[in-house]
Amino acid sequence: MVDRIRRSWLIVPAYDDARLEEAAHAGADVIVLDLQDMVHGMKKYVARARVRETIPRLCAQGVEVFVRADLELLYADLYASVWRGLSGVMLPGVTSVAQVQAADSLLGALQAERGVVKPPPVGEILEADDPVSPEQALELHLCCDTGRGNWDAVEIIQASTRVKSISLGRADLVMDLREEPSGDLHLMPYLMQRLIMIANATGVQPIGAWWRATSRGLVASCDDTLAAAITGRQAGFKGALCMRAHQVAALNKGFTPTAEEIAQAESVLAACAAAQVNGGASGRQDGTGLEASRAAIAANLIAWAAACKGREQGRATVVAQTQATTQLRA
Amino acid sequence: MARRVRRSGLTMPINTPRFVERSWTRNCDYLNFDFEDSVPQSQKPYARTLVAYAITQGLKGSADITIRINCSYPEADVPAAALPGVTQINFPKAETAEQMRNLDRLITEAERLQGIRPGTIRIGANIETTLGVANSYEIASASPRIDTFAGGTGYDMSMDMGVEMFVGFDQFVYNRGEGALVAKALGLEYTGGVYIPDTTGNVGDREHTRRRAEANRKAGLRHGGGLHPNTVEPQNVGLTPTPEEVQEAQRILAYFAQLDERGEVEGELDGRLVDKYEAARAVELLEWSALCAHKDAHKAKMQARTKALEAQERTPA
Numbered sequence: 001m002v003d004r005i006r007r008s009w010l011i012v013p014a015y016d017d018a019r020l021e022e023a024a025h026a027g028a029d030v031i032v033l034d035l036q037d038m039v040h041g042m043k044k045y046v047a048r049a050r051v052r053e054t055i056p057r058l059c060a061q062g063v064e065v066f067v068r069a070d071l072e073l074l075y076a077d078l079y080a081s082v083w084r085g086l087s088g089v090m091l092p093g094v095t096s097v098a099q100v101q102a103a104d105s106l107l108g109a110l111q112a113e114r115g116v117v118k119p120p121p122v123g124e125i126l127e128a129d130d131p132v133s134p135e136q137a138l139e140l141h142l143c144c145d146t147g148r149g150n151w152d153a154v155e156i157i158q159a160s161t162r163v164k165s166i167s168l169g170r171a172d173l174v175m176d177l178r179e180e181p182s183g184d185l186h187l188m189p190y191l192m193q194r195l196i197m198i199a200n201a202t203g204v205q206p207i208g209a210w211w212r213a214t215s216r217g218l219v220a221s222c223d224d225t226l227a228a229a230i231t232g233r234q235a236g237f238k239g240a241l242c243m244r245a246h247q248v249a250a251l252n253k254g255f256t257p258t259a260e261e262i263a264q265a266e267s268v269l270a271a272c273a274a275a276q277v278n279g280g281a282s283g284r285q286d287g288t289g290l291e292a293s294r295a296a297i298a299a300n301l302i303a304w305a306a307a308c309k310g311r312e313q314g315r316a317t318v319v320a321q322t323q324a325t326t327q328l329r330a
Numbered sequence: 331m332a333r334r335v336r337r338s339g340l341t342m343p344i345n346t347p348r349f350v351e352r353s354w355t356r357n358c359d360y361l362n363f364d365f366e367d368s369v370p371q372s373q374k375p376y377a378r379t380l381v382a383y384a385i386t387q388g389l390k391g392s393a394d395i396t397i398r399i400n401c402s403y404p405e406a407d408v409p410a411a412a413l414p415g416v417t418q419i420n421f422p423k424a425e426t427a428e429q430m431r432n433l434d435r436l437i438t439e440a441e442r443l444q445g446i447r448p449g450t451i452r453i454g455a456n457i458e459t460t461l462g463v464a465n466s467y468e469i470a471s472a473s474p475r476i477d478t479f480a481g482g483t484g485y486d487m488s489m490d491m492g493v494e495m496f497v498g499f500d501q502f503v504y505n506r507g508e509g510a511l512v513a514k515a516l517g518l519e520y521t522g523g524v525y526i527p528d529t530t531g532n533v534g535d536r537e538h539t540r541r542r543a544e545a546n547r548k549a550g551l552r553h554g555g556g557l558h559p560n561t562v563e564p565q566n567v568g569l570t571p572t573p574e575e576v577q578e579a580q581r582i583l584a585y586f587a588q589l590d591e592r593g594e595v596e597g598e599l600d601g602r603l604v605d606k607y608e609a610a611r612a613v614e615l616l617e618w619s620a621l622c623a624h625k626d627a628h629k630a631k632m633q634a635r636t637k638a639l640e641a642q643e644r645t646p647a
Contacts, residue, residue, distance in 0.1 A: 039595070147517075217607065304568070
């Protein structure tokens, strides 16, 4: 089963109308309304007040909406955020099971109190009489951006079934990881591979890109973002966080299989299917042997590509509906 | 515990008189007098009798004094090594938490007998084997005397893994990463370094040492050491912030204060992003710069005093 397609997660300060408007039309799969690092203490109250009305405006553009909350200000941030249209909450700086459990129960209480359920995949419709399922529990995305958060990651992830995805967040800034002569950020290759292994082992989606020293705190040029996304997909990430609208297209592109890759995968599948028809366990392609696992990898890629297409169709459907509604009202 | 300045350090056999006698003239931040790999088996009992003299010589230049004991005979080595003036005992090939707990107990007893304030003598747990890498977390968290930690690389690690050294790519990405993560998870000072390709294996290469020190400084790393006196000055210089960097840090802090007052979280200064993380790095750099200056002044003063005393002794009035 393919997870929800979330190739690009654009983090935007929740009070900044101009940036929110730009973000809404950037084509991101997820927009993360930020109440944390990008919002100065003086602006927290304004930012929180904006969240409820902003969520549906963004959903109307075919995006999923998350909120990035501050663990130290969790109650106020979640109180302001758990409204219809929200898909989940991103928690940076997670270091303990207790923190995740606290977020889990608070989300549960607010969902119940307000009758909020997670929206269906973009473009689908949730019927009013569909039974409420665990699938509709609001999600948690954990940012493992500290030493402790990474070391205890397995335990922390398993603290709540709401956790569906993890990332290193802005570990390069939080853990003060800087440029090495190799052009990588000190320790990042180790941390990234470790996170991907842990995510797969615990059944959650690893989010991130192969950021190198040309990036800083999830911000990079289009070219560097594309390179990071391509390498990131090869390493095992399923999508990445970014902080500038100009990075979205690059992330979507890097995390979507290319036409060449799809064609190659289809021919692998065809070769394996042909072999089975002829009674063999494996196929041959260009003179090299193919095992069943190659066929499975090819099938995964094709499913992923189809899901990406579905995601774009979903976006188009929603945007068309929004435009139609707007015209009707005009 | 005050932050230590250990940009440069020399590990030397404690039983080689000419090294120990002149150790204070090297201008290194710390001295690591060795009971272990550089001392032959036959000399080890003798080595244990030389600590008081080594301390005296080392302190003449105001270096931090550390002793590297043998992992196989801590019961014999610690009472000899844990004397007043020693700041740390380094334990090579650390592999289990039990070794650390045992070492902690031995040091506690030695401090008691010597009248050294409890907790003074720290433990340096050196990871040099694959088992040590696997047990890193247990080792690093086994004693409160451990306040620094790094991953396992180097000669003994290569021997344990059965690999050649100086091959031109980083064989220790995992080891280094695991050690760093453990240090950061436990809030210990991370004393690792970056990888620089080295195919010569020349321990006395000034140029290579300088390049590595600068790369470490740029990566925000602060710790050095070596076997050859040629490594000392390149690391003293390479790991110390330059006056330009200090000025830049002050500008960043001033600019960030302005941003903060206006309710902004980030801004651009000369094309460079400034936010609370840059401000935090600037604060650390200024602190580190001050600590380095203090250490340098202290070393210079002690060395000058020692030279003056020696001159007096040579030319009696």
